[in-house]
Amino acid sequence: MSGFRGRVLGALIGLLLCVPVVPAAAAPPDEEAGGRGAAAATALMTRYREDTGLFDTGSWWTSANALTALIGNMRVTGLRDHEYAIARTYDLNKDAQGGNFTNEYLDDTGWWGLAWIAAYDLTGDGRYLDTARADAEHMAAHWTSECGGGVLWNQHKTYKNAITNELYLWLNSALHNRIPGDSTHLQRARDEWAWFNASGMINSDGLVNDGLTEGCANNGDTTWTYNQGVLLGGLAELHRATGEQELLDRAGSLAEASTGSDHLNPDGILREPVEADDCFGDGASFKGAYVRGLGALNEALADRPHTDYLARQADAAYANDRDELDDYGPHWNGPWVAPGEGHGCQHSALDLLNAAPQG
Secondary structure (H helix, E strand, O other), X not given: OHHHHHHHHHHHHHHHHOOOOOOOOOOOOOOOOOHHHHHHHHHHHOOEOOOOOOEOOOOHHHHHHHHHHHHHHHHHHOOOOOOHHHHHHHXXXXXXXXXXXXXXXXXXXXXXXXXXXXXXXXXXXXXXXXXXXHHHHHHHOOEOOHXXXXXXXXXXXXXXXXXXXXXXXXXXXXXXXXXXXXXXXXXXXXHHHHHHHHOOOEOOOOOEOOEEOOOOOEOOOOOOHXXXXXXXXXXXXXXXXXXXXXXXXXXXXXXXXXXXXXXXXHHHOOOOOOOOOOOOOHHHHHHHHHHHHHHHHHHHOOOOOOHHHXXXXXXXXXXXXXXXXXXXXXXXXXXXXXXXOOOHHHHHHHHXXXXXXXX
16 A cells, blocks of 8 residues: 555645645555556546646546546445545636636546436435536537438537537436436437437448548448447446436447457457547547447346356457556557556546456
């Protein structure tokens, strides 16, 4: 525990000096308490900035994902050492950008909305649920008639893409499942899935491309991993809301398409179609969102069909993509690359360890 206490002391000093926390060399995290995931969570917290309530580089939407991964680890391990970061992030950033964790990018808003759903589930604090509702309202205000429906990627642009609409599906379904007597969010989720399913963004291989052309056709752009996983999580949540088996059946076929894709899983291990050799950019967060969504679907399926897949990914990352301080790099199957700045690789590995069998 000495390494953890050292990090806490460093964080307090950083707060007093109003400067970013720069983690000092520390002993390897304790892997006995909480297993691999808890060790990865402690390593992620060395990247948490006490002065901003965000993670190292201060990236807005990826910090939402890092916080979601951290909360997910508290849920699966029962360890609450890092719970203070939830309220600190909220208090320092609620009035930032557009307020209530909104801005002009509707996908950013969706990521934060889901982070506050996770925070509400863990803590029961109603202000987090209220903020998630505000985020959903902000997104709903940018549902337009172009291409027959769907939420814009950016409120000042016309592009409609997969990730924004998948997040809208998941967020509205989750809100319905937490708000007694709700009908508005359920209808929005139903409308979203009906539109998305008919949009053409799901290609003939069962993979989701990035978005639509100006002519409202599949643009054939990259099948990013997160576009596959967030849809799975959204469908699992909508099934929870409705009990409709066809939603799980459809999600199951999509999951088989992505887990069985040699393009996405060379040598059986998930790899981003364009995977960088660093952890600085947005793409470092994509695989984490994929396994988080796949894990949510796996939990909803009685036979847990993706457990072996998730365990294989976690074992590969632990063996090939980690240093002695439980910092993870960008390539789960190796070669090891030091992560440097950027928290995307670390939260993605944590998302994976949360979704995989615990141990």
